Amino acid sequence: MSDRPATPLLDTVATPEDLRRLPEDRLRELADDLRQEMISAVGTTGGHLGSGLGVVELTVALHYVFDTPRDKLVWDVGHQAYPHKILTGRRDRIRTLRQGGGLSGFTKRSESEYDPFGAAHSSTSISAALGFAVANKLAGRPGKAIAVIGDGAMSAGMAYEAMNNAEQAGNRLIVILNDNDMSIAPPVGGLSAYLSRIVSSREFLGVRDLLKKVARRLPRPLHTAARKTDEFARGMTMGGTLFEELGFYYVGPIDGHNLDHLVPVLQNVRDAAEGPCLIHVVTKKGKGYAPAEAASDKYHGVQKFDVVSGVQAKAPPGPPSYTGVFAQALLAEAARDDRVCAITAAMPAGTGLDKFAAAHPDRFFDVGIAEQHAVTFAAGLAAEGMRPFCAIYSTFLQRAYDQVVHDVAIQNLPVRFAIDRAGLVGADGATHAGSFDVTYLASLPNFVVMAAADEAELVHMTHTAALHDSGPIALRYPRGNGVGVALPEVPERLEIGRGRIVREGKTVAILSLGTRLEEALKAAERLEAQGLSATVADLRFAKPLDEALIRRLLVSHEVAVTIEENSIGGFGAHVLTMASDQGLIDGGLKLRTMRLPDRFQDHDKPERQYAEAGLDADAIVATVLAALRRNAVGVVEGARA
Template structure:
């Protein structure tokens, strides 16, 4: 199905084409750009509501600034679809998030207009400040603009960057895209502060009026602005108590302005280009703007999948038989089930209550299930604080986001032996979100920390049992449970909760000559592969290790005494991960065997469907079966001859 852009948009192949239009034509450009995003995403999928909310802002930025010489940094990348379309990627936009196609986020290797790669939040101000400092050092007149929104301002890194920007004497503009949302609704005092500014615009109106009036005085422009600045500071305390947070950091504050008024945006940005130093423009937008259903339910329409753009029906796969639930939903329901009988259980998430399914408990127990905003470091340490008071805290963070709180895990949890339970959602490859979101590294970076328990379930029942074990009073160390994005394998998943022996795996199948050791969900791929190669006379053993730390040494002794060929399978990096732990054991105990490690290779893996990426990385069913046949090729030859 060919999707055609509107009559103006079809001729915009770069910002230069956009600048050739009259300002009065920009309204039509915005309408066509918004419709094109709706048309493409409804058919091909992707993030949705965030980019609709910044159509006018995106158009105004590329109309006013000399991109890519002037450097535009997006935060988070969910907002950047319009940016991609206006910067030469319109005709390829349908490949967005598909295997071999455009990235769903800004990516430096994809376009010179993508000045900084982003997938996680709250990095834009730091990056743009670095660019601005470099421009000043090199004597260049290029501008640096950071667009921060979708809740990213709540993260500590954004405040660290602003604290530096206020004294760095660099020419940069921070645009706060304030839509009161991340993926779920924003939380915290900053949200209330911004709401206060938005609903109490008296100060800002007076400030704008003064600047405009003094700009008309028959004196030097700089002198007029100096008077305006002094008067602005004089009226600040009289009019509002909410106008000084950013300016206390020595960042000039402008706004709030309507982020859907393209004319106002263009005029404002043109004025701000001529004001030196660090500035912040507060822009009010509506996430999902222009698509009524997305405006009403912004969380649901953040990334809805394929849908009928006319009726709003979101297409769901239909199955004749009951299907397994998502691991995240098993986590959410199991946590609530346990919290109903254990009043010391708390749930913590940094801004992902829906994505992690902590919202299931949050709806029933809002005082014990807490969204702390986009601030993973704080999420870990507040969990540690709760743990010092005897609480059993389940801190649910996506694996790739967990990287952002590594020091807190070591300093605040592991060293103090606090029994925080880290539930790492989206561990392993995540699919279309790509390299910024793949949970590839958590096994090595947790395995090297003393006092940690590191586990992974092969199925939903195992996830429930690991969670149950982690919350017992007898479990006194930090406990990591990692599980993948998407569905498990058990339609009848609500099994009896049982305590597991920490550091103990389970033998699923005896074999001859060769064994497969699996860690986590890929054990299901291994089980299928083992069944498939039986036709070649291969009788492989299978061990679900459950724990990589402490690893089941008794089981490993059994494996290396019995088998001289071993395959390890994991959905983490092969460098320093589960397979490496097995090799370390083998070397330490002077065993000799042929070992093949399957997992995520030592390179950046791009985006695609999970099946495509599992195949590419060589640990899907077929890859495991091929490895078994290759290591047992003599037996395969005999089987074929017979």
């Protein structure tokens, strides 16, 4: 196509095998082509841009030096994997990124043999690569395992847990620390590159290994002193003492955009005789694309954009986002009460807490990619009388479930959980879908679990959570914009466990939790057109249930349907349990539950995902009609027909 860049050398490279046949002096040209192709592709589809631009040269060098896919290349998170996808047989589909039926925005095992481990959450790469390395060692198979992890991901304890255990992998494990933000490296230049090349060379390592063997024969105090002297000398000139203490041979820092530096160091480390190695590579996020380099977030995640100007496509004007509404509501609570604190795990902008940080820097805490710590830290604040809001995406809160149970629920501490991205999330797919939080929170004693039906309800629930001091409380809300209702000037404190009737009817009762309420109202209109009068209730609370309201609806309507943006075991399961406990099933109740299917859904547009899940107005109508046509009475969770 005429709007695609000219990439003559990249056009000859379909797989890493083709790449490895190139002369080394042409790798720079290939990297330039690869960068242009990635910019063009993401300009068409949107997605993660800055991270991939920062690792173009590193990606080329890794596939050039290592024998992928026999050598396992594990990318942490996967934001930076687009150049990797282009070089590993997926270039013809790269303009389908994050679209229905297209390539995933992350690494995915089912997509390619060059993706040995799926990722989308942070800080898993070293653990996974260690597993590959040890498995090969035990089986006597050749092959290295290379983990590429960013400096931000190194804020998670899991990375250090893996490194502490890495000695068992021997020389089969290599960790690439991609330092593009935290400035933990000293200045990178010719001297640093020279030292890195020397200390990673076979000659240096051979002499070092010989001296280590000699040192082992010395009395223990002299042996220990010799080892410390080696570490100190290299630590003084190059840094990396922490990694040495964890058992890694440290090399770096080196310029991650200079292939003349990267390739020989990677070759040296590939051929090293013993021990795991960490290479400290310094890169620049957004490298090679001026608009990304100039942007404060280096164009981390972008909409479709014009490649020449860098201007991103703007969404049409509409209601405010749920995230934005929560952010403003929390600011209002903080203005009223100086005990209100906000905590996030490396997502201040994603959760809307960047605004809170600007207004109340002393009460805002970004703990890094450390969800477990975030939850227990919030528990400590709550135990001392503060009112902490722990704002974490639903899918990331899963990483801290033991802390939610042990440190919050058992002690009945009033931590407020603001659960963003609840429900399906469109282009980010299964790894980021908030499918399980109602199930895993509403099963816990002491918890209150709320779900906002619209942006006005979210304001009320934020206020309710702020004032709730008798135990843990969670409010969940989806990605995207609200439905356009007016926001309240003064928030209302909701009665815990009390729902509301939104529409009155006689034959069908639709019990909605969360933002499926709009679809429930559409379904009620369609049922009315078919002569079926429908009540629609917004239950607000998955726990505690409004048992009085639910019982009244179940006994006074011919059929009842629950609907939620959550997996099996959530709101519908709790309603079924209540109905069973109170003997309502014995009375001939027709009750159907509608929830997310018992499988992981691939990325697509949200409306298509909800239709596929059977959670739109059409599905509600079909479920009601199927229930009414049945002669036998049934109570089946998840029934669609």
